[in-house]
Amino acid sequence: MVERADGARRNPLSRDRILRTAIALANQSGIDSVSMRNLAQELGVVPMALYKHVANKDELLDGMIDVVVSAIDPPGEGLDWSTAVRRRILSARQALLGHPWASRVIESRTTPTPAVLAYMDSMIGMLLSGGLSVDLTHHVMHALGSRLLGFSQELFAPPAAVDPDASAATARALAGTYPHLAKVAARADHDEQSAVGSRCDDQFEFEFTLDLLLDGIEALRLQQWSSRPAR
């Protein structure tokens, strides 16, 4: 048989190539299309070939997460704690924005991956060196929660692009059943002169909430707040 330039030969399978292909596949076709079988086909190999580089699907998902999380900027230098944390969280948000599957996958893990642990450790370091007590830092980590990684924690995924006519009709119908909701949605729509798609400025909402939390935390730090009575 002639030594033809088959993909496997020119581009041997590796954990790195598997992860990069899996991420590209998830970005393009959604996380549900990342099955071992489908991914193998994408790579031009038999499904079982993947199992030499990843133990199982969970390890594949962990690896995908670590690639994404590792792309978050390192802490900035010479900033007050609040600005430094703010910038880093916004960087995390940017890192995750191109990988809409990532937040769901991260949340589904029962055990944090190394890159996530390293990120959390670094974040805690920023808080401590910013003058927050160990006690306050602990509660702040809980309060920021998944927002640390840039999750918006909104309740619903942005509704896919909708037919304007249909959405106008349903909007009218909804206004009858959910008058308060319609009132707020109408206001938001009006301001952005969109039809009824209820397009919110996600970046604004994210920063609004983040600042609400950071400002509250800074106030607690200034008053030397503690979750336990001083002795």
Next chain:
Amino acid sequence: MVERADGARRNPLSRDRILRTAIALANQSGIDSVSMRNLAQELGVVPMALYKHVANKDELLDGMIDVVVSAIDPPGEGLDWSTAVRRRILSARQALLGHPWASRVIESRTTPTPAVLAYMDSMIGMLLSGGLSVDLTHHVMHALGSRLLGFSQELFAPPAAVDPDASAATARALAGTYPHLAKVAARADHDEQSAVGSRCDDQFEFEFTLDLLLDGIEALRLQQWSSRPAR
């Protein structure tokens, strides 16, 4: 054939019975065990029998959510907005606490269910009648996000009960790689005199964050904050 007391006869299949069984199954064995086939077996019917009462699995999940969300207390009367919202969110948290699968399922839906929409509408009503502007209310709904339904938005599920010896060993190992994390975790552990299981008081953390947000929002209301310049 004798008229025997078979389950199907005494207890005919209905949408309600399907939903209640599905919820019980999810509570007991986890949401992954709620498959159409498994659920059917639990009910003593053939899988296809379910499809007469629910269109498909998505509709089943929507139904399960609505049952849980409908159990949240209605708004209290005669309270200031902040207290009323606080109580209701804590009630939502209680309602969801017995259904650990619910938050993940709610987040996985692309379209909100009727009960969730009704809850959100009611919450918006509470904010508006509490004196928040439509503009502020809009941003507050984003800021509270899934917390409105009692989600803690923590990053990782509580680690399942761990072997103390093993966890002590890994804790020492982790302390080397993640020193800041270990410092905060050790402090939290010490205070609760637990071993190294890192048992946090989830209720305290939830209320801490909720109050951080509500206090910040009340301050914005008092200063008549607006996301746009007054004209």
Next chain:
DNA sequence: ACCTGAACACCGTTCAAGT
């Protein structure tokens, strides 16, 4: 020793055959 096809135990859902 390495690789992989077939198999196992699942899934949600369709569809045609049976009553």
Next chain:
DNA sequence: ACCTGAACACCGTTCAAGT
């Protein structure tokens, strides 16, 4: 008209057979 067994197109993973 109603019900349901078999089938379809998947899944992650095991395992034994082939090289």
